[in-house]
Amino acid sequence: MDLQQHLDELKELGLYRRMRLVSGPQGPRVVLDGKPVLLLCSSNYLGLADHPRVREAAADAAMRWGVGTGGARTVAGSMTVHRRLEERIAAFHGTGAALLHGSGYLASLGVVGALASEPGALVLVDELAHASLHDGCALAGAETRAYRHGDVEHLATLMGSAAGRPKLIVTDSVFPTEGDVAPLEELVLLARRHRARLVVDESHAIGCLGPGGRGALAEAGLEGEVDVVIGSLAKALGAYGAYAACDVTTARFLANRSRTLLASTAPPPPAVAGALAALDLLVEQPHRVDKLVANADTLRAELAREGFETAGSTTQLIPIVVGDAGLAVRIREAALEGGIFAEALRPPTVAPGTSRLRLAVMASHTKAELREAAQVLGRAALRCGFRPAAGVPVVATHGVRAAAFFDGQAPDITEVARAA
Numbered sequence: 001m002d003l004q005q006h007l008d009e010l011k012e013l014g015l016y017r018r019m020r021l022v023s024g025p026q027g028p029r030v031v032l033d034g035k036p037v038l039l040l041c042s043s044n045y046l047g048l049a050d051h052p053r054v055r056e057a058a059a060d061a062a063m064r065w066g067v068g069t070g071g072a073r074t075v076a077g078s079m080t081v082h083r084r085l086e087e088r089i090a091a092f093h094g095t096g097a098a099l100l101h102g103s104g105y106l107a108s109l110g111v112v113g114a115l116a117s118e119p120g121a122l123v124l125v126d127e128l129a130h131a132s133l134h135d136g137c138a139l140a141g142a143e144t145r146a147y148r149h150g151d152v153e154h155l156a157t158l159m160g161s162a163a164g165r166p167k168l169i170v171t172d173s174v175f176p177t178e179g180d181v182a183p184l185e186e187l188v189l190l191a192r193r194h195r196a197r198l199v200v201d202e203s204h205a206i207g208c209l210g211p212g213g214r215g216a217l218a219e220a221g222l223e224g225e226v227d228v229v230i231g232s233l234a235k236a237l238g239a240y241g242a243y244a245a246c247d248v249t250t251a252r253f254l255a256n257r258s259r260t261l262l263a264s265t266a267p268p269p270p271a272v273a274g275a276l277a278a279l280d281l282l283v284e285q286p287h288r289v290d291k292l293v294a295n296a297d298t299l300r301a302e303l304a305r306e307g308f309e310t311a312g313s314t315t316q317l318i319p320i321v322v323g324d325a326g327l328a329v330r331i332r333e334a335a336l337e338g339g340i341f342a343e344a345l346r347p348p349t350v351a352p353g354t355s356r357l358r359l360a361v362m363a364s365h366t367k368a369e370l371r372e373a374a375q376v377l378g379r380a381a382l383r384c385g386f387r388p389a390a391g392v393p394v395v396a397t398h399g400v401r402a403a404a405f406f407d408g409q410a411p412d413i414t415e416v417a418r419a420a
């Protein structure tokens with residue numbers, strides 16, 4: 001492959017990514033490539049990443065334990081700070097145990113890879129689940145079927161045709177590209193009926209919804225009803241790393257079989273201690289969660305006033321589907337000129353033809369900022385020839401194509417162009 005040619009093609013198709021330079025902490029106002037903007041694409045939902053107590057905890061941990069961990073915890077040993085955070089997470093979720101991993105991506109890979117490695121296993125994964133969960137299925141090498149997004153009937157049909165086999169259901173609770181919530185109660189019932197294991201990735205739900213910010217399972221009254229909860233520490237908790245919360249036996253199994261735990265260095269003490277301080281803040285001061293929920297409602301209402309459809313979003317993640325990747329990029333750039341930094345999600349993050357602006361609300365945004373953001377986006381969309389009220393319907397354009405898209409290796413970009 002000619003790498004430069006590949007990059008040129010990505011640019012032509014509106015699929016090229018570049019990293020922008022942010023000066024200072026994660027928002028809500030940042031200096032981006034030298035220009036002050038309002039950040040609407042950070043997962044620092046509660047503003048804890050630079051909270052004084054979180055910073056201090058991270059700095060203290062660096063002084064006490066150093067910066068690196070010297071290897072995987074099964075090799076170089078587990079530090080007391082790891083153990084302490086695991087105990088706090090287990091108490092937070094009401095599970096018997098929790099097991100830290102290096103990141104959310106690694107946790108998904110390790111957990112799904114380990115649980116799906118049982119001979120003859122069938123893995124059933126929501127087609128719009130995060131890429132890390134799909135990659136975990138691939139790592140396991142097990143037969144994997146993607147069910148239509150949130151469609152429990154489709155899932156039941158797939159499960160019905162695999163009687164007698166070990167089964168693993170894998171889903172996000174809050175879907176990062178859609179901002180909607182999985183039908184968790186039905187999934188729990190279905191898993192029980194079919195004796196399937198159920199893994200729920202709560203990365204975008206922890207600190208964002210449910211009583212005390214304990215997530216979507218807690219909101220649905222389903223704490224303790226699933227086999228493994230995955231949670232990233234890099235989103236509302238503002239740090240880095242991730243965990244699998246589960247019972248003691250499952251944790252011991254994962255500590256023996258999660259390849260990303262066994263073959264990767266343990267998360268660094270400053271990140272672990274920072275997450276611990278952030279978790280304490282979440283428990284002590286849950287008002288930030290209410291503010292986040294209220295802010296998300298405000299932005300949805302302001303976007304509706306501008307004529308935007310926000311699909312099935314009920315959370316702090318709000319998509320505006322525009323369809324074409326190039327159009328999403330043009331609107332993003334026009335919004336940036338107006339001082340609003342929103343992310344343009346394009347293939348392979350979303351299915352071809354469903355590119356979108358994806359807005360991430362923070363508890364620290366003001367109502368005035370959210371109103372201004374919606375107005376800037378409205379003007380940007382019009383300037384780029386996108387009439388908000390005539391937006392592309394979201395779910396209808398996804399379907400199984402999204403799963404097929406993620407199933408394989410990196411997509412052929414010319415195929416993406418044709419499909420789009």
Ligand SMILES: Cc1ncc(COP(=O)(O)O)c(C=O)c1O
Pocket residue numbers: 103104105106108130132172176201203204232233234241242
């Ligand atoms: C649902 C979900 N799971 C896992 C991850 C990966 O988490 P991390 O950023 O900690 O690797 C993400 C990242 O965006 C995510 O959206």
